[in-house]
Amino acid sequence: MMKAEEYNTKIKPNFCPGCGDFGIWLALKNVASQLGLDSSNTALIAGIGCHGHILNFTKINSIEGLHGRPVPVATGIKLVNPRLNVIAFSGDGDCLGEGGNHFIHSCRRNHDINLFIHDNAIYGLTTGQTSPRTPHGMVTKSTPEGNKDVPLNPAAMAITAGATFVARTFCLEPKHMEEIFTKAIKHKGMSVVQILQTCITFNKEYTLDFYRENVYKLPDDYDPSDKVKALKKAMEWGEKNIPLGVLYEEKGKPSYEDQLIDISKKPIVDTEPVVKDVTELFKAHV
Amino acid sequence: MPISSLFTLKIGGEAGQGIKSAGLLFGKVATRSGYWIFNYTEYPSLVRGGHNMMQTTISSEEVTAPTLHTNLLIALNQETIDLHHHEISDGGAILFDKDKNFDTSKVKTTVNIIEVPLVALAKKVGGMELMSNTVALGASVALLAGDIKHLRNMVEEEFGKKKPAMVKINQDAAQAGFDYIVKNYSQDIQQVIKPRENPEPKMIVNANETTAMGAIAAGMQFYCAYPMTPATNIIHNLAPLQQKYGFIYKQPEDEIASINMAIGAANAGARSMVGTSGGGFCLMAEGYGLAGITETPLVIVNAMRSGPATGLPTWSEQSDLLMALYSHQGDFPRIVLAAGDPEEAFYLTMKAFNLAEKYQTTVLLLTDKLICENDQSYHFFDYKDFVLNRGKYTIKKQDNYNRYELTDDGISLRSPLGVGNFFIANSDEHDAEGFSNEGIENRNQQMAKRMKKMEICKKEDMDGPTLFGPEEAEITLVSWGSNKGSILQALKEFDNVNYLHLTMINPFPVEQVAERLKKAKYLINVEQNFTAHMSKIIKQTTGIEILDNLLKYDGRPIYPEEIISKINQVLGR
Ligand SMILES: Cc1ncc(C[n+]2csc(CCOP(=O)(O)OP(=O)(O)O)c2C)c(N)n1
Numbered sequence: 001m002m003k004a005e006e007y008n009t010k011i012k013p014n015f016c017p018g019c020g021d022f023g024i025w026l027a028l029k030n031v032a033s034q035l036g037l038d039s040s041n042t043a044l045i046a047g048i049g050c051h052g053h054i055l056n057f058t059k060i061n062s063i064e065g066l067h068g069r070p071v072p073v074a075t076g077i078k079l080v081n082p083r084l085n086v087i088a089f090s091g092d093g094d095c096l097g098e099g100g101n102h103f104i105h106s107c108r109r110n111h112d113i114n115l116f117i118h119d120n121a122i123y124g125l126t127t128g129q130t131s132p133r134t135p136h137g138m139v140t141k142s143t144p145e146g147n148k149d150v151p152l153n154p155a156a157m158a159i160t161a162g163a164t165f166v167a168r169t170f171c172l173e174p175k176h177m178e179e180i181f182t183k184a185i186k187h188k189g190m191s192v193v194q195i196l197q198t199c200i201t202f203n204k205e206y207t208l209d210f211y212r213e214n215v216y217k218l219p220d221d222y223d224p225s226d227k228v229k230a231l232k233k234a235m236e237w238g239e240k241n242i243p244l245g246v247l248y249e250e251k252g253k254p255s256y257e258d259q260l261i262d263i264s265k266k267p268i269v270d271t272e273p274v275v276k277d278v279t280e281l282f283k284a285h286v
Numbered sequence: 287m288p289i290s291s292l293f294t295l296k297i298g299g300e301a302g303q304g305i306k307s308a309g310l311l312f313g314k315v316a317t318r319s320g321y322w323i324f325n326y327t328e329y330p331s332l333v334r335g336g337h338n339m340m341q342t343t344i345s346s347e348e349v350t351a352p353t354l355h356t357n358l359l360i361a362l363n364q365e366t367i368d369l370h371h372h373e374i375s376d377g378g379a380i381l382f383d384k385d386k387n388f389d390t391s392k393v394k395t396t397v398n399i400i401e402v403p404l405v406a407l408a409k410k411v412g413g414m415e416l417m418s419n420t421v422a423l424g425a426s427v428a429l430l431a432g433d434i435k436h437l438r439n440m441v442e443e444e445f446g447k448k449k450p451a452m453v454k455i456n457q458d459a460a461q462a463g464f465d466y467i468v469k470n471y472s473q474d475i476q477q478v479i480k481p482r483e484n485p486e487p488k489m490i491v492n493a494n495e496t497t498a499m500g501a502i503a504a505g506m507q508f509y510c511a512y513p514m515t516p517a518t519n520i521i522h523n524l525a526p527l528q529q530k531y532g533f534i535y536k537q538p539e540d541e542i543a544s545i546n547m548a549i550g551a552a553n554a555g556a557r558s559m560v561g562t563s564g565g566g567f568c569l570m571a572e573g574y575g576l577a578g579i580t581e582t583p584l585v586i587v588n589a590m591r592s593g594p595a596t597g598l599p600t601w602s603e604q605s606d607l608l609m610a611l612y613s614h615q616g617d618f619p620r621i622v623l624a625a626g627d628p629e630e631a632f633y634l635t636m637k638a639f640n641l642a643e644k645y646q647t648t649v650l651l652l653t654d655k656l657i658c659e660n661d662q663s664y665h666f667f668d669y670k671d672f673v674l675n676r677g678k679y680t681i682k683k684q685d686n687y688n689r690y691e692l693t694d695d696g697i698s699l700r701s702p703l704g705v706g707n708f709f710i711a712n713s714d715e716h717d718a719e720g721f722s723n724e725g726i727e728n729r730n731q732q733m734a735k736r737m738k739k740m741e742i743c744k745k746e747d748m749d750g751p752t753l754f755g756p757e758e759a760e761i762t763l764v765s766w767g768s769n770k771g772s773i774l775q776a777l778k779e780f781d782n783v784n785y786l787h788l789t790m791i792n793p794f795p796v797e798q799v800a801e802r803l804k805k806a807k808y809l810i811n812v813e814q815n816f817t818a819h820m821s822k823i824i825k826q827t828t829g830i831e832i833l834d835n836l837l838k839y840d841g842r843p844i845y846p847e848e849i850i851s852k853i854n855q856v857l858g859r
Contacts, residue, residue, distance in 0.1 A: 045550070069572075081556075281495075
């Protein structure tokens with residue numbers, strides 16, 4: 001088992017001072033340490049954006065892929081080696097803009113992977129253009145007259161698309177994040193975690209104070225198994241009305257990988273590839 | 287054997303009339319009787335309706351191309367007669383339903399008309415109208431002096447397990463057609479598929495089938511592909527075989543997902559392949575370079591069709607060659623191969639897996655619609671000499687592991703995710719461990735390391751071009767892909783023409799090609815595209831400019847006859 005600080009790499013985190021991504025990274029290391037995640041049992045994947053840098057700072061083997069594409073990369077890994085914990089980090093632009101198609105379909109297929117969306121409602125790395133999460137009317141570098149688009153709701157989308165674990169957490173609530181990450185990783189099936197993340201440099205609307213004012217934690221007696229209620233909860237967004245917690249959880253539904261008869265017993269990569277005799281196939285064409 | 291003495295049977299009708307399966311059954315009757323065949327099929331991008339055509343060319347020698355002429359035309363509708371009657375050779379025949387009153391007024395008088403009550407005979411044995419094509423097959427077997435036993439056996443193999451009740455009816459339908467000819471047209475019977483002594487078994491395969499077989503034989507573990515003609519049938523071939531041969535096929539949401547899934551799977555240690563056609567490859571272009579910079583072994587099959595955009599979706603072209611070489615920003619090592627027939631597709635697919643893992647990069651295999659969907663007869667392929675090579679690869683935990691360590695040959699020790707070796711397969715430029723690094727020295731070293739792999743590949747694994755025909759020749763043809771078959775067929779008519787066939791596109795066998803072309807007296811480049819991609823590559827790499835290009839981009843094959851007439855024109859005949 002590695003201690004949290006043993007996940008540090010030679011690269012010092014270079015997020016902007018005060019960036020919400022620091023909190024996410026710290027929570028990840030704590031959870032990894034508690035669950036014993038390392039390069040022998042886990043693979044991390046990220047897209048491109050500020051969020052993607054997290055891989056450079058975390059000592060677990062990983063793939064930093066293309067903008068918008070971490071989800072299919074994660075899926076490919078899980079299909080051939082379902083033994084691994086597969087965690088994909090994505091941004092709101094990465095996941096809902098460039099990679100929207102992959103997001104919907106991975107939920108639908110209920111792959112046993114974890115998708116952590118760093119939702120700062122802005123394009124961070126490209127220095128502040130509107131994203132699919134940017135609120136209507138907000139002034140950004142690409143919308144000087146105010147954003148004319150309406151934001152998407154990834155939690156609600158994940159629920160309707162078929163993900164079996166959908167949660168929301170906040171980057172300045174370390175304990176809550178750790179609890180949610182842990183539950184997501186332990187869940188069998190597609191887990192989507194929307195992490196409300198502050199971008200102190202480019203998002204002056206969804207600030208620390210804004211979230212402190214408006215988020216609340218779901219009460220203990222909230223039942224996440226009712227899909228319609230969960231959807232209603234996920235759609236709450238407003239003054240003092242942004243719920244955090246496990247919004248939806250469906251237990252016991254077979255994941256995509258569970259349905260692969262042979263593979264669920266023995267991962268495909270556990271058998272070394274060998275030259276195969278295809279004479280039978282030749283014969284079938286005589 | 288000159289092209290004019292090859293026998294071609296053509297069957298045409300509407301989509302949904304079972305044209306393709308009838309053609310394949312007929313081909314098998316011929317191969318089981320000891321002959322070689324080549325099947326060529328044409329169909330529009332429709333499931334039902336529209337004109338479908340399949341032709342089988344038969345010979346006692348190996349046959350590698352379709353012919354322009356037809357000897358026996360089986361017309362299941364009027365359109366077949368209207369479209370194809372002029373292709374029938376003198377002394378040839380046209381067979382159709384006696385009760386259909388088709389208009390044959392335009393058919394030449396040198397063509398025999400053979401009328402068989404196809405539907406009536408089908409109904410008489412208790413079958414449906416659709417079975418008239420089986421009656422027509424039985425009649426054709428009789429007309430060509432074949433043994434009806436082969437057709438009866440095949441009907442049994444086809445329906446035996448699934449629909450036993452269909453066996454007898456179909457056999458009776460075939461027999462009825464056969465008997466009708468023997469009784470009414472015995473004077474028209476020709477000795478085309480008269481059974482030969484002890485025929486060796488031959489399979490009838492196209493390149494989609496052999497690509498699938500080659501991938502399985504080479505130990506493929508993951509295939510990811512979104513349907514697109516003409517690559518779709520690779521899916522249909524592979525999907526049912528997953529359990530038996532131990533691999534996974536996944537249909538993703540799009541081609542972008544396809545290549546990214548495969549990159550994930552390959553980094554987790556699985557031998558992986560994706561397949562698509564040009565449009566899908568455009569979507570994969572971004573992932574192409576991701577595999578390059580992360581040094582991920584990946585086999586990509588691009589089955590070419592006519593472009594641009596949707597183009598002619600069910601027709602052939604060879605216009606993706608430059609895209610294979612130049613798509614994606616930046617330089618990375620990319621191995622590009624091109625198959626000229628189903629046999630080459632088989633061996634090159636196998637080779638592609640080894641090259642991908644040895645050089646830890648992409649290997650793109652180009653096929654084209656013609657080889658993907660035309661069937662050719664072959665003896666069984668022999669690959670007992672094939673040795674599976676995973677290159678520098680370990681699943682053991684290493685001390686101080688560096689995934690992208692600088693080495694003399696540019697190839698570093700690869701380890702999959704999940705065995706305890708830390709690395710980042712990083713799309714950003716990275717250092718030896720995989721950490722993002724924008725330093726000048728690091729960039730120069732990592733670029734040089736990756737590109738070095740191409741140099742080593744050129745030395746150790748590059749196939750030279752193949753020369754067919756005589757050493758000394760008046761004309762040297764240059765080509766690649768499916769034109770191979772037509773050119774080889776055409777070459778049989780000349781003793782002073784040879785052919786340089788290319789299968790390795792990158793690294794390109796510059797020296798061998800240059801040496802051969804310098805010796806040539808007259809060069810003709812043959813290609814199915816508008817701008818002569820191969821001529822461009824040859825000029826760029828060797829400085830030799832081929833001035834005479836035989837180009838075609840109407841989606842149809844370059845027929846042997848067209849090559850013959852081109853050669854004759856140049857020879858001044
Ligand atoms: C194909 C492609 N288009 C555009 C970009 C440029 N790009 C990099 S990150 C990014 C958006 C980042 O926003 P988000 O995904 O929300 O991540 P954040 O930086 O906010 O964490 C863009 C547009 C790219 N790398 N690739």
